Structures are given as structure tokens and as C-alpha cells.
Amino acid sequence: MSKKIDIEYIAKEAGVSRSTVSRVLMNSTKVKEETRNRILEVMEKANYHPSIVARGLATGRLNMVALIVSDIRNPFYAELIWVINNSLREKGYLMTLYNSSQIAGENDQHLQKLLDYGFSGIIIADARNEKSFGEILKGASCPIVLVNREIDFMAGYDSISIDNKMGGYLATTHLLSLGHRKIAMLRGPEISTTSQKRYEGYLHALKEYHVEPVPSYVHCGTLNMESGQQFARKILMRPDAPTAAFIGGDLMTYGVMDELIRNGIRIPEDVSIVGFDDIPLSGTSFINLTTISHPYDKIGTLVADRIIERINGNDEPITKIVLTPTLKVRSSTRALI
Structure with a gap:
């Protein structure tokens, strides 16, 4: 049966007390250099690596x-x-x-x-x-x-x-500058402060271009693809659908794009889409999403x-x-x- 390599073992092999070993582990200056080196040598030979949790308890900091x-x-x-x-x-x-x-x-x-x-x-x-x-x-x-x-x-x-407000403003202004006036938005959860700021940026851009917000164009999602798919069906696939949409998260945007493409709606020919996050997939050739980058x-x-x-x-x-x-x-x- 192999010996248990712990602080007691190190102390015994180095011929010192447990508390002295503890002081070395805590990088205390209250240990003679000769003693410190002897303890460190024993630890190296025994391949001893003190538990992070144990060290945290000893130092009061994990x-x-x-x-x-x-x-x-x-x-x-x-x-x-x-x-x-x-x-x-x-x-x-x-x-x-x-x-x-x-x-x-x-x-x-x-x-x-x-x-x-x-x-x-x-x-x-x-x-x-x-x-x-x-x-x-x-x-x-x-x-x-x-x-x-x-x-x-x-x-x-x-x-x-x-x-985040600036990000929402940049996304919406980009669509407005392209001539779009019927612009929908899929927000994140209502309890999300980042979602709220992006929405405020969206409203600010509409106001600057003298475009009246349409409450029915704005929905809250849960930052996943399913939210995007539902938004596409409810807002972007109806007869009076907006010509553009700002989606407050790239993952939701993927859901929007997937649902639209499945139903024969072309991006950007039929609807322009802007996301938010610029996660790695957004820049790939098969997605190539216009988005706000972090x-x-x-x-x-x-x-x-x-x-x-x-x-x-x-x-x-x-x-x-x-x-x-x-x-x-x-x-x-x-x-x-």
C-alpha cells in the first residue's frame, strides 16, 4: 500500500513541524531560507502538489x-x-x-x-x-x-x-439608411438590461428618421434559435411583413434565417436582417450576417x-x-x- 503524500508526510520527511510546512505553502517570510529549501526539495521528490482548496483554507483565500x-x-x-x-x-x-x-x-x-x-x-x-x-x-x-x-x-x-444602446442604434440606422421603414425587432428577455438598451437604440434611430414605431413589430425572445423561428413565423411571414428586422442576438438570428429560408423567403432580397454579437459563425460564407460586433x-x-x-x-x-x-x-x- 502506497504512502499518503500529504502535509504530515512532508513535515516528517523534512524534520519540521506541520505549521512550518504551512508557512512555506503560504509563502511566509517567517521561515529560514535553509529550512524552506529543504521543505521544497522534499515536496519535489515526493511530487507533492497541495490541494488548492486546502491552501485556500490555510491562507483565507481560494x-x-x-x-x-x-x-x-x-x-x-x-x-x-x-x-x-x-x-x-x-x-x-x-x-x-x-x-x-x-x-x-x-x-x-x-x-x-x-x-x-x-x-x-x-x-x-x-x-x-x-x-x-x-x-x-x-x-x-x-x-x-x-x-x-x-x-x-x-x-x-x-x-x-x-x-448596447449604441449597438441597437447602429443596427437600426444601417437598415434605415438602406431605405427600409418597416423594421421589426426581436429583443432578448424583458428582464435583460442589455436587451432593453438595444431596444432603446432601435427606438432612437427610428425617431431620428421620423419613423413611427409599430408595437406589433417588436417581440421578446429567449436568446435561442427557437425564439427566432417563432418570430419569423409571426412577424416576417405575414402578408404585411416588414422589409427588414433587427435581431438582438446572433443565435436568435440564425433561427430567423433558418425559418425564412425553409419557407422560400430570400435574404436579403425579400427581407434584410441585422444581428447582434458577431459570434464566429456569423462571418462564415454560408451565413455572412450583417451584425453588431463585440x-x-x-x-x-x-x-x-x-x-x-x-x-x-x-x-x-x-x-x-x-x-x-x-x-x-x-x-x-x-x-x-
Whole structure:
């Protein structure tokens, strides 16, 4: 039976106390250099790697950051998660991912449990505008950074986002500049603050062009393909259908395009489509979607840097970084003939 390699074993082999080994693991300066080197040598020979959780309990800080997203199935989050995870890992932190529930009460219950794990920091990429969500976070004993969120009652946290209202404005203005006046919009969930800002941008562009909004042209979806398919059937395939549509998320846009193509409606000849997110598939030749682009790399890097700065004791005033989105014009839009 092999020996258990733990802190007790290392202490015995190095001829020191358990507490001395603990001080070495915590990088304490209260250990003689000769003793430290002896302990590290024993650890190397034994191929001993201390548990991250155990080290966290000893130091009072677990080098793990929790990232909360609202729907991991959305490719937008996949891009963001990739960048944040790589940035954290380069700086010695592990990231754990939490997919929040779409049921408010259930989500609050799970969030409370998440806080009990003692993470070094929490990154929130969930835009739900529910006060209970904010109330629970007030009990967090670690730094919190918001990513692409604009939540009024959570104004006391750092945030890095894009200008979602500007994005909605750019998308709608592009369609208006092509001569379209009957422009529909598929929003994200009503509880989403990012969805609301994109809708405000849509309304602002219509007002600027003196186009009266048509309430029946606007629907809320759930940021998946099914929402897009339903929207296409209800709005874009009726006799008095709009000539263009702004869809508040590329994944929903794929559903819209799929349903239209299945029913013989041509894009952009019959209807022009603009999405939002510019996830990788949107730029491929078989989709080639005109969409609003996020600077994923910049957002993810800024978020990771900020949460680590806060973890390390940076107590400067709260910062709100808002990046400018860009319009990527491709072949899903054209001038109204």
C-alpha cells in the first residue's frame, strides 16, 4: 500500500513541524531560507502538489474565480468565457462556471449556495434585472465585477461592457439608411438590461428618421434559435411583413434565417436582417450576417485584470468601462428596391 503524500508526510520527511510546512505553502517570510529549501526539495521528490482548496483554507483565500452566465448554450458566452478563462489562468487563477437558472426563485437559492464556497472573486455576465439578485450579492465577501451588464441597483460594482444602446442604434440606422421603414425587432428577455438598451437604440434611430414605431413589430425572445423561428413565423411571414428586422442576438438570428429560408423567403432580397454579437459563425460564407460586433478579447482581458486587481486589494473608486461596438456589414442586408 502506497504512502499518503500529504502535509504530515512532508513535515516528517523534512524534520519540521506541520505549521512550518504551512508557512512555506503560504509563502511566509517567517521561515529560514535553509529550512524552506529543504521543505521544497522534499515536496519535489515526493511530487507533492497541495490541494488548492486546502491552501485556500490555510491562507483565507481560494485562487478561484466564479463566472456566472445566463445561458451557456449561447455562443456569445463561449467566446467570452474562453478569453476570461485564459486571462485568469495566465495569472495563476482557476475559473469555475455557473449557469444561472431562468427561474427567479430557484436562481436566488443557487446563487446563495455559490457564495458559500468562498471564491476569491465573482464575475457576473447575467443581465437579469431582479432586485433579489442584487440583495443576495450584497452578502458576498469577495470582489464582484460585471461584464456587459448595466444594472442600476448594482451600481456599486466595477463593470466592463459595450454600449448596447449604441449597438441597437447602429443596427437600426444601417437598415434605415438602406431605405427600409418597416423594421421589426426581436429583443432578448424583458428582464435583460442589455436587451432593453438595444431596444432603446432601435427606438432612437427610428425617431431620428421620423419613423413611427409599430408595437406589433417588436417581440421578446429567449436568446435561442427557437425564439427566432417563432418570430419569423409571426412577424416576417405575414402578408404585411416588414422589409427588414433587427435581431438582438446572433443565435436568435440564425433561427430567423433558418425559418425564412425553409419557407422560400430570400435574404436579403425579400427581407434584410441585422444581428447582434458577431459570434464566429456569423462571418462564415454560408451565413455572412450583417451584425453588431463585440470586442471579445478586450472585454475578457479587462474583466480578468480588474477582478484580480480587486482580489489583490486595489481599493480605488469603482470604474465603469464602456466600449464602442462596431457594425459589420455583410450580405444579409441590401437597399430597399
